[in-house]
Structure formats: C-alpha cells, structure tokens
Amino acid sequence: MSNTPELPPAEHTETLATPPPAPVSQLHAEPESSLLKRIMTGNGLVSVLAVVLSLVVGAILIAFTDERVTSTASYFFSRPTDMISAVWTSVSEAYIALFQSSIINTSASSFSDAIYPLTETLTIATPLVLAGLGVALAFRVGLFNIGAQGQIILGAAFAGWVGFTLDLPVGIHLIVAVIAGIIGGALWGGIAGFLKARRGAHEVIVTIMLNYIAVYLLLYLLSTPAFQRPGSNNPLSEPVAESAAYPLMFGADFRLHYGFFVALAAVAFTWWLLNRSTTGFEMRAVGANPVAAKTAGINVGRAYLLAMLIAGGLAGLAGTAQILGTERSLSGGIAASFGFDAITVALLGRSSPIGTLFAGLLFGALRAGGVGMQANTGIPIDIVLVVQSFIVLFIAAPPLVRSIFRIGTAKPKNKKAAAPAATGGAA
Amino acid sequence: MSNATATRTPGKATENIAVIRSWAAPVTYMVLGLVALVGFAIGSPNADARFRISDGSQKISVPDLVLGTTFVGWSGAVIMLGIAAYAFVLVRAGRKLARWMLPVFATVFVISFLVWVIGSATTPNVYLSGLIAGSFTLATPLIFGSLSGVLCERAGVVNIAIEGQLLAGAFCAAIVGSMTGSLVAGVLAAVIGSVLVSMVLAVFAIKYLVNQVIVGVVLNVLVAGLTSFLFSTVMIANPEKFNAPPSFEVIRIPFLADIPIFGPIFFNQTILGYGMYVAVFLVWFGLFKTRWGLRVRAVGEHPKAADTVGIKVNSLRFWNVVLAGVVAGIGGAFFTLVTSSSFNKEMTAGQGFIALAALIFGRWNPIGAFFAALLFGFSLNLSFVLTILGTPVPSQFMQMLPYAVTIFAVAGLVGKSKAPAADGEPYVKE
Numbered sequence: 001m002s003n004t005p006e007l008p009p010a011e012h013t014e015t016l017a018t019p020p021p022a023p024v025s026q027l028h029a030e031p032e033s034s035l036l037k038r039i040m041t042g043n044g045l046v047s048v049l050a051v052v053l054s055l056v057v058g059a060i061l062i063a064f065t066d067e068r069v070t071s072t073a074s075y076f077f078s079r080p081t082d083m084i085s086a087v088w089t090s091v092s093e094a095y096i097a098l099f100q101s102s103i104i105n106t107s108a109s110s111f112s113d114a115i116y117p118l119t120e121t122l123t124i125a126t127p128l129v130l131a132g133l134g135v136a137l138a139f140r141v142g143l144f145n146i147g148a149q150g151q152i153i154l155g156a157a158f159a160g161w162v163g164f165t166l167d168l169p170v171g172i173h174l175i176v177a178v179i180a181g182i183i184g185g186a187l188w189g190g191i192a193g194f195l196k197a198r199r200g201a202h203e204v205i206v207t208i209m210l211n212y213i214a215v216y217l218l219l220y221l222l223s224t225p226a227f228q229r230p231g232s233n234n235p236l237s238e239p240v241a242e243s244a245a246y247p248l249m250f251g252a253d254f255r256l257h258y259g260f261f262v263a264l265a266a267v268a269f270t271w272w273l274l275n276r277s278t279t280g281f282e283m284r285a286v287g288a289n290p291v292a293a294k295t296a297g298i299n300v301g302r303a304y305l306l307a308m309l310i311a312g313g314l315a316g317l318a319g320t321a322q323i324l325g326t327e328r329s330l331s332g333g334i335a336a337s338f339g340f341d342a343i344t345v346a347l348l349g350r351s352s353p354i355g356t357l358f359a360g361l362l363f364g365a366l367r368a369g370g371v372g373m374q375a376n377t378g379i380p381i382d383i384v385l386v387v388q389s390f391i392v393l394f395i396a397a398p399p400l401v402r403s404i405f406r407i408g409t410a411k412p413k414n415k416k417a418a419a420p421a422a423t424g425g426a427a
Numbered sequence: 428m429s430n431a432t433a434t435r436t437p438g439k440a441t442e443n444i445a446v447i448r449s450w451a452a453p454v455t456y457m458v459l460g461l462v463a464l465v466g467f468a469i470g471s472p473n474a475d476a477r478f479r480i481s482d483g484s485q486k487i488s489v490p491d492l493v494l495g496t497t498f499v500g501w502s503g504a505v506i507m508l509g510i511a512a513y514a515f516v517l518v519r520a521g522r523k524l525a526r527w528m529l530p531v532f533a534t535v536f537v538i539s540f541l542v543w544v545i546g547s548a549t550t551p552n553v554y555l556s557g558l559i560a561g562s563f564t565l566a567t568p569l570i571f572g573s574l575s576g577v578l579c580e581r582a583g584v585v586n587i588a589i590e591g592q593l594l595a596g597a598f599c600a601a602i603v604g605s606m607t608g609s610l611v612a613g614v615l616a617a618v619i620g621s622v623l624v625s626m627v628l629a630v631f632a633i634k635y636l637v638n639q640v641i642v643g644v645v646l647n648v649l650v651a652g653l654t655s656f657l658f659s660t661v662m663i664a665n666p667e668k669f670n671a672p673p674s675f676e677v678i679r680i681p682f683l684a685d686i687p688i689f690g691p692i693f694f695n696q697t698i699l700g701y702g703m704y705v706a707v708f709l710v711w712f713g714l715f716k717t718r719w720g721l722r723v724r725a726v727g728e729h730p731k732a733a734d735t736v737g738i739k740v741n742s743l744r745f746w747n748v749v750l751a752g753v754v755a756g757i758g759g760a761f762f763t764l765v766t767s768s769s770f771n772k773e774m775t776a777g778q779g780f781i782a783l784a785a786l787i788f789g790r791w792n793p794i795g796a797f798f799a800a801l802l803f804g805f806s807l808n809l810s811f812v813l814t815i816l817g818t819p820v821p822s823q824f825m826q827m828l829p830y831a832v833t834i835f836a837v838a839g840l841v842g843k844s845k846a847p848a849a850d851g852e853p854y855v856k857e
C-alpha cells in the first residue's frame with residue numbers, strides 16, 4: 001500500500017472500523033466530544049469530503065440518465081458546449097430542488113411556506129434519529145442490530161393499540177401509549193439480546209429473521225378485529241385518539257410534532273448512558289473486548305441483553321413517532337424503511353449519540369429533499385439511497401477519500417492501530 | 428471469540444457451558460414433540476390428506492397417496508417424543524447425540540405437519556410433485572446465494588452482501604439480455620455485475636479493513652438504490668428495449684423426466700437449474716477434496732498459520748470473494764432469465780438474507796446449505812399452495828414459518844454458531 005493513510009488518532013476508535021480490544025482501563029480516556037474535534041481535525045474534513053464526493057456521484061447518475069444530456073451527447077465532439085450546459089442544467093435543477101425541498105424554499109411567497117421544507121426534514125429525521133440511536137447503542141456493545149425495522153413495527157403496533165383502543169385522559173394517554181411503544185420495541189430487541197446472551201445465537205441472523213416475522217405479524221394483526229378498522233377489508237387501523245397523539249408544533253399546516261423533542265431527549269439519554277453511567281461503561285467495555293470484560297468481572301450476557309432491550313426501546317420510540325406523530329393510523333407500511341436507513345444513520349454518526357443526531361438530520365434532509373426532487377424534476381427518489389450509501393462507504397474508508405483528494409499525511413504511521421479487531425464475525 | 432472463551436476458561440465454568448449446551452437439543456426436541464402431540468395428533472381433523480403424485484401428463488402413472496391425519500399425527504408424535512426421550516437418556520449419560528437424530532426428527536415433523544395441514548384444508552388434496560418441484564425452483568437462487576456465502580466465509584470474509592449480489596446479477600442479466608437478445612450475454616453480464624459488488628466488498632474489507640458487516644449492509648442499500656434508480660429512469664421509459672430479456676428454455680431429458688416426483692426436479696430443468704446441482708457439487712468438492720479448498724479453510728480458520736506456511740492470505744481471500752460474486756451472479760440471472768420475464772424494483776425481496784440464513788443453518792457446508800435452502804423454498808412454496816387450498820392457519824403465519832424455524836435452529840439446535848474462526852477478521856501482516 002503506497003498510499004498508506006494517516007491513521008485516525010487513537011481516541012477515535014469509535015469509528016466504523018470496529019474498535020480494537022483496548023484494556024478496560026483505557027476506556028475512560030475515550031472522549032465523546034469528538035464531533036467538534038473531528039471537524040477541527042482531518043476526520044471532519046473527510047466527512048465533508050465524503051458528502052461532497054457522494055453528491056458528485058449522484059450528479060453523474062442524474063446527468064447520465066437525463067434525456068437532454070443523452071441527446072446532446074451524440075454530437076458532443078462537434079459542439080461540446082451543448083452537452084456541458086445540458087449536464088449543468090439537469091444537475092443544478094436537481095440539486096436546487098433537493099435544497100428547496102429540504103431546507104428553505106427560496107421561491108416561497110410566505111414565511112411559513114419558506115420554512116415548510118425544514119420542518120419536513122425534522123419530521124423525517126425524528127424516527128431516523130431514534131432508530132439510529134438504537135443501532136448505534138447496540139453497535140457500541142459489539143452487537144450488530146439489523147432489527148430496528150422489526151422493533152419499529154412492534155413499537156408502533158403496541159403504541160397504536162393503546163392509542164386507538166384505550167380511553168384515557170389527555171396527557172396520560174400519550175404517556176401510556178409511548179411507554180407501550182417502548183415495551184413493544186424492547187420486547188423485539190430483547191428476544192435477540194436474550195438469545196445472544198444465553199444461546200450464543202448470532203444477533204445479525206436473529207434480528208433479520210425477527211424483521212420478517214414482525215412484518216407478517218403486523219399484517220396478521222391488521223386482519224384481526226382488534227386492529228382492523230371496522231367495516232374495512234384493508235390492512236389499516238383506526239386513527240389513534242387525539243389524546244394519544246404527539247401534539248403538532250406549528251398547527252395543522254405542518255407535520256412536525258413534539259416527537260422531535262423526544263428524539264432530542266433520547267440523544268441526551270443515550271449520551272448519558274454510554275458516557276456517564278456504570279452500565280454504559282460496562283457496555284462499552286464489552287464492546288471493546290468481551291473476553292477482557294469478562295475477566296474484569298463484567299457480566300457480558302447481561303450487557304448484551306440490556307443493550308438490545310434499550311436499543312429495541314429506542315427503535316420502539318421511533319415507532320411511536322410514526323404512529324402517534326406523522327401517520328396516526330397503523331398500516332403495513334408504518335415503518336417505511338426507517339429501520340434500514342437507521343443502520344446507515346448510525347454508521348454515518350460513527351455510533352456516537354451526537355453523531356447519530358446530525359447524521360439523522362442529514363439523511364432526513366436528503367429524504368425530504370428527494371421527495372421534492374422527484375415531484376419537481378422527475379428524478380426518482382432512489383438516488384437518495386445511492387447518495388446515502390456512498391456517503392457511508394466513503395466515510396467508512398477514510399484512506400479512500402484521502403487518496404482521492406491526495407490529503408497528505410504527516411503524522412507517524414502506527415501499523416498496529418490500523419488493524420481493527422473484529423467483534424466476532426457476523427454469521 | 429467463542430472458541431477462545433471456551434478454551435481459556437478452566438475448570439468449573441467449562442463444565443457449566445457444556446451442560447447448558449447439551450441440554451438444549453433434548454429440550455427443543457421435547458417442545459417440538461409436544462407441539463406435534465397437541466397439534467397434529469390430538470388436534471387431528473380426522474380426515475384424509477390426499478397427495479397426488481401424477482397429474483396424468485407423465486408416462487409413468489402412480490396412484491394418489493392417501494394418508495389419514497389421525498394415524499400419521501399419532502405415529503409422528505410417538506416417534507418424535509421417542510427421539511426426544513432418547514436424547515434425554517443420551518445427555519444424562521453424558522454421551523453425544525446420534526447424527527441421525529436431527530434429520531430424522533425434522534423429516535418426521537415436516538411430514539406430520541404437512542399431513543395435518545393438508546388434511547385440515549378446505550380442499551384436502553395437493554399435487555405433491557408440483558409442490559416439490561416448485562420448492563426447488565424457489566430454492567435455486569437461494570442455493571446460489573448461500574454458495575456465494577460459503578465461498579466468502581470459509582475464507583474468512585463475512586458476506587452480508589448476498590442480497591446485493593443477487594440483485595445486481597438480476598438487473599444486469601435483464602438489461603444486457605434485453606439489449607443483445609442473448610442469454611449467454613445476459614448471464615455474463617449478471618456475473619460481471621455481481622463480481623463488481625464482490626470487488627467493492629473485497630477492496631473495502633481486505634484493503635481498507637472496514638468492518639465487513641458494514642460494507643455488506645451498505646452495499647445492499649447501494650445496489651437497491653442504483654438498480655431502482657436505473658429501473659425508474661432507463662427501463663420504465665423503454666421496456667421493450669431494456670427490460671424484455673429472453674428466457675431459458677426447459678431442457679427435458681426424455682424418459683428420466685417421467686420418474687414420479689424426482690423426474691421434474693432432476694431432469695426437467697433449465698441450464699441454470701442443472702447448473703445449480705453442478706455448482707453445489709463443485710463447491711463441496713473444491714472446498715473439501717482439493718488443495719485449494721484446504722488453503723481456503725486454513726485461511727478462514729487461522730490466517731496467521733496459513734501465512735506462515737506461505738499462503739498469500741489476502742490475495743486468496745480477494746479471489747475467493749470474486750468467485751463468490753460469479754456464483755451469486757448466476758443466481759441473480761435466475762431471477763430475470765428463468766423465473767420472471769422482466770426486472771422489477773428490489774425483486775430479490777430479501778432472498779439474499781434467507782440465503783445467509785441457509786448458509787448458517789447448513790453450518791457453512793455447501794451440502795448443508797443446499798438442504799437448508801430447500802427447506803426454505805419448500806415452506807415458501809407451501810405457504811403459496813396453502814393459501815389456495817384454504818387452511819385453518821392464517822397465511823401470515825405460514826409465511827413467518829421459515830424465519831421462525833431459522834431462529835429456532837440458530838438458537839436451539841445448531842447452538843453456538845460454528846463459524847470459521849477467523850470469519851470477519853481482517854488479516855494484517857506484522
């Protein structure tokens with residue numbers, strides 16, 4: 001490897017590469033304030049460049065599939081300017097639409113129209129952040145939680161049932177519904193944690209399977225009288241009672257609801273749990289090196305179970321954001337693809353709670369913008385998936401980005417730190 | 428990781444682990460046996476289940492198989508509980524369970540369930556040959572996918588990207604097959620598409636040492652996004668030109684294809700269908716009977732030792748991942764050139780993950796993966812058939828079955844997954 005890259009400083013071990021087994025005593029030294037620091041150091045630059053590169057890849061795809069571009073390409077050598085301007089038009093139109101549908105609509109006539117896209121971004125970011133926290137937390141314990149999708153579904157089903165069946169006073173109803181959602185998600189995550197702790201069953205397989213079971217369970221529930229809307233044959237429930245719904249922040253014109261603050265609170269909670277509590281310390285120790293943690297007297301199985309219970313609960317909260325916030329009625333598509341997007345969110349956020357918050361906001365913006373872009377320019381929203389996965393790939397491999405941009409590395413190389421130990425192979 | 432724990436923990440702890448592990452199988456057998464007793468024997472609908480073996484089109488005609496649900500339910504339950512009791516006796520005596528127990532138990536359970544569920548259906552009558560042949564067709568891409576996983580993981584690279592490889596293969600086969608009108612070109616394109624996915628996995632995992640599960644997950648998203656995007660922009664606009672691939676014809680081997688039940692499975696397939704059997708054999712033979720296979724397994728279990736004797740660990744891993752891409756690509760082509768006549772958004776629908784489960788269920792062995800994939804294909808096909816027949820079990824539960832079985836298998840019967848020791852661990856020469 002001629003372009004051996006600069007290695008991330010030792011304190012950045014909570015990156016995408018699994019952390020190397022560190023002596024338990026060193027875990028204290030792991031600073032969490034890495035976001036600001038990362039921006040100041042090369043790592044932050046890599047993140048920004050990764051986003052830029054991914055948008056470039058997206059631009060290339062947009063240009064190549066645009067009809068105006070392909071029609072001018074046939075006479076590229078006689079009049080190249082035509083094609084260049086066509087590429088510019090298609091790409092700039094797409095990205096302007098993306099921006100105007102996710103941040104601020106600059107061509108809006110009123111203030112509320114102008115900020116509407118931003119509220120949409122926050123609305124979509126809410127479940128992404130919550131479920132992303134669940135994935136990130138499990139990842140810090142060395143577990144790969146692919147099951148956020150199923151956990152969201154169970155959380156939504158539990159919360160929804162409380163929401164449209166029980167009749168409770170205002171305030172209490174919402175709290176009970178939210179707690180039910182947490183329980184639903186925790187139950188689903190807990191199964192995987194329990195089987196991992198007691199039977200050594202691999203969590204990747206179990207969570208993938210639980211996702212499918214949750215989908216069919218939801219479809220079954222929606223065909224029973226307890227869930228299905230009376231007089232309807234569609235797999236759709238009654239809307240949740242107004243008393244069980246998250247109140248809207250800015251009135252009926254906007255979809256943004258107070259579930260967003262739940263997400264912010266969950267970020268704070270997860271940060272506290274991981275960095276300030278004994279349990280979190282034990283969890284991180286298990287994630288760093290389960291054998292060493294066991295030797296140090298930490299109950300590894302308990303850490304696995306607890307981590308998956310909390311991770312499931314966080315994803316269950318994402319389910320409540322959907323059912324009690326944006327959707328209000330339970331349907332087969334209640335979880336959309338938030339559970340899968342949450343994995344990329346957690347990866348982009350480098351499994352830190354604050355990183356996950358920003359990653360969730362970015363992906364929320366991409367998704368909200370993608371909807372607008374599809375409506376205004378006809379470019380399929382699938383482009384967002386491509387951009388998202390390129391971002392994660394580029395961030396996962398900083399050496400790649402550095403070699404593309406030829407960012408020099410002056411620091412001494414330390415080969416040993418470059419070798420991330422595996423948290424037991426998946427599968 | 429688990430090995431290290433087991434070997435390094437001395438004395439008492441090891442005994443505890445051994446005790447916990449060995450009781451799991453008898454308890455699982457007992458629970459399943461009781462389910463069979465209560466469900467299929469006591470809960471027998473007291474009807475006859477009719478299995479049609481010939482549909483009149485074959486030259487050899489076999490009379491229908493008619494089984495009484497009560498008789499089969501009770502005898503099945505007795506056999507299963509007997510096996511469970513025997514397992515308890517063996518474990519008590521501190522002996523290992525016999526190897527025949529799991530396959531025999533599984534077969535008896537499947538037969539009891541099948542007879543019970545068909546007997547309870549509104550139309551207690553099923554075309555058995557069709558049911559089985561359909562299972563093989565559904566299982567074929569799964570088998571290719573899990574072979575791809577075997578090739579990667581035996582060399583120590585975790586392959587979560589099977590789904591992406593299959594999808595890339597399906598897409599490339601459809602678009603190139605449509606543009607050229609050639610099946611060979613379609614399959615080649617599928618292989619190339621899938622190999623490209625493999626190469627990204629290999630480069631990130633082996634060169635950049637990125638966590639392999641992460642790369643796999645992201646690759647699945649990337650391929651899903653890319654193919655859906657191109658489907659929406661390119662294929663939808665001009666389906667005749669870009670999404671109308673030719674289909675492989677079934678090659679029927681005369682006479683042999685008329686053998687009841689087995690004929691359609693082994694002698695009435697497309698080239699890709701026959702290729703699946705060849706691939707299973709080749710991967711098995713290659714891994715366990717050749718020098719290359721010994722090296723692959725050495726690299727997957729103990730890369731350092733392999734390196735010491737002069738095996739180029741990372742280069743062998745790289746080419747194995749590429750080979751896995753070739754196999755998965757053919758599986759992907761099966762979607763668009765055999766089972767379906769065109770490509771559709773995310774048409775692999777999670778089958779890559781089922782292939783992954785089959786690989787684990789089959790304990791990282793090509794033959795085991797083959798049978799596990801068949802089981803999934805069978806239960807999937809059964810859920811389709813039963814929806815038509817009208818059963819007492821809600822169809823959603825039938826559809827859950829393969830996934831629930833996998834969890835049961837991973838947690839109960841297979842126990843601690845015995846993955847290759849170095850699976851997922853990048854190798855850095857010091």
